[in-house]
Amino acid sequence: MIELTETHKHTFREDGFAIVEGVLDRETIEAAREKFPLLFKGQFETGLQPDEWNWHEGRDRDTLTRQICNGWKADRTIASIVLREDIGRACAELRGWPGSRINQDNVIWKPPGSKPLGFHQDDSYQDWIVPNEMMTCWITLDDTTATGGTIEYVRGSHLWPLAPPIGQFHAPDDALADLRPAAAGAGVEPEIVPIEVPAGSAVFHHGRTWHGSRDNKGEAPRRSVVAHCMSCDVAHHPSNVHPVYSRYRRQDDLSMDESFFPILWRQDGYRTAWLP
Ligand SMILES: O=C(O)CCC(=O)C(=O)O
Numbered sequence: 133m134i135e136l137t138e139t140h141k142h143t144f145r146e147d148g149f150a151i152v153e154g155v156l157d158r159e160t161i162e163a164a165r166e167k168f169p170l171l172f173k174g175q176f177e178t179g180l181q182p183d184e185w186n187w188h189e190g191r192d193r194d195t196l197t198r199q200i201c202n203g204w205k206a207d208r209t210i211a212s213i214v215l216r217e218d219i220g221r222a223c224a225e226l227r228g229w230p231g232s233r234i235n236q237d238n239v240i241w242k243p244p245g246s247k248p249l250g251f252h253q254d255d256s257y258q259d260w261i262v263p264n265e266m267m268t269c270w271i272t273l274d275d276t277t278a279t280g281g282t283i284e285y286v287r288g289s290h291l292w293p294l295a296p297p298i299g300q301f302h303a304p305d306d307a308l309a310d311l312r313p314a315a316a317g318a319g320v321e322p323e324i325v326p327i328e329v330p331a332g333s334a335v336f337h338h339g340r341t342w343h344g345s346r347d348n349k350g351e352a353p354r355r356s357v358v359a360h361c362m363s364c365d366v367a368h369h370p371s372n373v374h375p376v377y378s379r380y381r382r383q384d385d386l387s388m389d390e391s392f393f394p395i396l397w398r399q400d401g402y403r404t405a406w407l408p
Contacts, residue, residue: 134218134334136225144226147325148290148341152222156213156332161273163209168241168355172198176206183236183376186302196303197249197281197345198241201376203357210239213271214359215407219334220396223267223361226336231364231398233388235266236377238358242281242348247303251286251311251344254360256297258339260374261366262386266339271332273355278326281348283335283356285325286311290338292318307346314342364395 134152144150156164171182173189182205187198204211220232235258240249258264276282298310315322322342327335337343348354367386368378380392394404 134222136222140336141226144336144338147285147287149285149325149335149337149343150226151327151329151333151335153329153333155271155334156273158332160209160213161331164213164357165273165355167207167209168239171200171203171207171210171239172241177208178206180205182206182239187241194243195245195247197246198243199302200239201236203239204234204237210237210357213357215394215396216359217397217403219269219359220361220403222336223269223359224363224397224399227265227267227338227363229267229363229365231395231400231402232267232361233364233366233390233393233395235261235360235362235393237360238356240356240358242345242354244348244351244353246281246348248281248307248346249344250298250301250304250307250309251284251342252298252301253289253295253340253342254337255294255339258362259372260369260378261362262369263363263366264369265362265366267361268337268339269334269359269361270337271334271357271359272327272329273357274331274352276328276354277350278328280350280352281345281354282327283343283345284327285335285337286315286342287323287325288320289314289318289322289342290340292340292342294340307344311342311344361396362393364398
C-alpha cells in the first residue's frame with residue numbers, strides 16, 4: 133500500500149520526481165518477471181495484443197530496448213500492478229487531481245548491452261487529450277544501478293516549458309540531444325540523477341520532468357512496469373489525433389471510455405467497476 137509522506141510531496145514539488153520503496157512484494161516481482169519473455173514472444177494471456185509492441189523476438193535487434201504499451205490488456209499480472217488503486221491515488225494526490233485514470237502502461241526490458249531511450253518529457257506526446265498532462269509511476273522489477281540502464285531524471289525540469297516530441301526516442305546516438313537545447317532555453321546546467329533503488333521500488337514523475345535511460349552497461353537486465361496516469365476528468369482532444377489512442381474515441385463524443393481508460397481512484401470513492 134503506497135502512503136505518500138510530506139517528504140515525498142515536498143521532494144516531488146521541488147524535483148519533479150519522488151522515490152517510494154517497497155511498492156511490490158517479492159512474489160509479484162517474480163510473477164511479473166516471468167511474463168516478460170512470453171509477452172515479447174506474443175503469448176498474450178487474455179488473447180488481446182497490447183496497443184504497441186515495439187520489439188518482437190526474432191524480428192528486432194537484440195540491442196534495442198524492448199517496449200510494450202498497454203500490456204495490461206494482454207496480461208493480468210501486468211494489469212494487477214498498473215491498475216492499482218493506490219497508484220491512482222498517489223498520482224492524483226501529487227498533482228492535485230480529483231482522481232486518476234490509466235492513460236497507458238509500459239513494459240520495458242533493457243537487457244545487458246541494450247541502447248538508450250532518448251531524454252524526453254512525457255507530456256510532449258499527449259496533445260490528443262485535454263488537458264495534455266500525464267503523471268507516471270515507474271516501477272522497477274530489478275535492483276537498478278547507474279551503469280545498468282536505470283531511469284535518469286533531470287532535477288527540477290518539470291518547471292521548464294513543454295518541448296516538442298524528441299527527434300529519436302529509441303536507440304538515439306546521443307540520448308541527451310534534445311535535452312541540451314531545452315536546458316539552455318531554461319537557462320540551467322541540467323543535473324541528471326540516475327535512480328539506484330532495490331527491485332519493487334517506484335518513482336513518481338511529473339509529465340514535464342525530463343527523463344530517459346542510457347545503455348545498459350551492466351551484466352543484468354533492467355525490467356520495469358510503468359503506469360502512466362491522467363486526471364479522471366480528462367477528455368479527448370476535438371481535433372488532434374493520436375494514431376493509436378484516438379481509436380478509442382467514440383463518434384461525436386469526447387469523453388473517455390472507462391473500458392479503455394479505467395478510473396483507478398477518485399476522491400469520492402469511485403473506481404471503475406470491472407477492475408477487480
Ligand atoms: O524505463 C525507461 O527506460 C524509461 C521509461 C519512461 O520513459 C517513462 O516511464 O516515462
